[in-house]
């Protein structure tokens with residue numbers, strides 16, 4: 001891969017704009033100590049200073065949600081619908097997870113790539129999201145891009161992989177209406193997690209990476225389901241193997257205590273996996289996991305950005321079932337309304353009204369929270385508990 005090939009994609013990649021155009025400038029100023037700040041990540045692997053770039057603006061970010069997989073491992077749930085349209089948590093669809101993360105991150109330019117069984121997904125998107133109209137979403141959109149056969153170079157072919165799917169719609173970014181897009185996030189449509197994507201974009205800019213990959217430690221029993229990485233002390237990916245097995249898997253074993261895990265946790269989670277979430281593009285390959293990232297890691301600054309929250313890949317029937325039930329294993333005889341967030345708390349014999357937020361450690365018992373209630377701690381819980389009991393009686 002040569003720089004000029006990548007320049008063809010610079011419209012999509014702030015990393016390209018910054019690194020090829022400004023990289024030297026930024027480095028020089030950092031060493032002269034004038035313009036750029038030095039920042040330190042919480043992860044010990046990143047104790048070495050990295051450059052702080054300009055502040056990322058979510059209005060200049062577009063997301064591409066990869067929604068086109070056949071979902072064979074989720075069959076028969078995917079017999080009639082695309083994987084991102086498979087229901088989760090009762091009233092949601094898998095695609096609502098990256099969508100909700102985008103909206104909460106302030107990203108309102110969203111493309112969804114589909115290929116198989118897209119009717120149900122189109123229907124859900126059209127009924128649920130209208131980003132252009134809300135005041136905070138002005139100028140935003142959600143656009144479903146279905147695989148199409150076109151005449152010309154790529155004629156008579158469907159998407160040949162995730163990167164190919166993105167590449168086939170690159171021409172869209174040449175439109176004047178998309179000129180302000182500087183960063184592009186590539187997201188999967190089959191995972192359960194909550195992430196502020198702007199943290200990832202900011203790290204991407206700060207480290208002047210060509211590609212950034214969101215990563216987290218995983219244990220040995222699941223490691224061969226993922227793309228695994230080895231990184232250096234600055235978080236740069238030095239090796240990437242897609243779903244390795246046997247000897248190759250063992251070769252990706254790393255000391256994850258270097259990345260902030262306790263000695264015991266490091267033993268339990270001795271591999272670093274790609275979450276399939278990238279700020280990236282690479283022109284001459286079809287699939288991100290098996291081609292783009294491993295190839296780019298050889299010649300370019302591909303950064304691992306560590307994620308420490310809950311994350312689950314929902315690619316198989318078992319993981320799908322477990323993740324759904326785990327949503328409520330902290331809840332007994334209770335009703336949880338739409339838009340509520342529960343973090344490792346216990347809810348017994350209670351009603352949680354819409355858009356309520358219960359933080360870790362909250363134990364709710366025989367309580368009716370109306371709506372928009374925020375419980376940060378057990379003490380705030382007692383306040384709500386008594387308040388609502390008085391009214392209840």
Ligand SMILES: Nc1ncnc2c1ncn2[C@@H]1O[C@H](COP(=O)(O)OP(=O)(O)O[C@H]2O[C@H](CO)[C@@H](O)[C@H](O)[C@H]2O)[C@@H](O)[C@H]1O
Nearest residue numbers: 066067068069159161165188189226227274275276289313
């Ligand atoms: N032709 C196509 N067009 C549009 N969308 C398509 C597509 N083919 C697949 N997709 C979508 O892309 C996403 C990734 O699916 P893949 O099957 O390519 O990779 P997988 O999830 O196995 O691994 C990936 O994600 C795991 C983390 O879950 C990483 O560890 C691993 O390196 C990475 O390859 C899914 O949302 C899928 O629906």
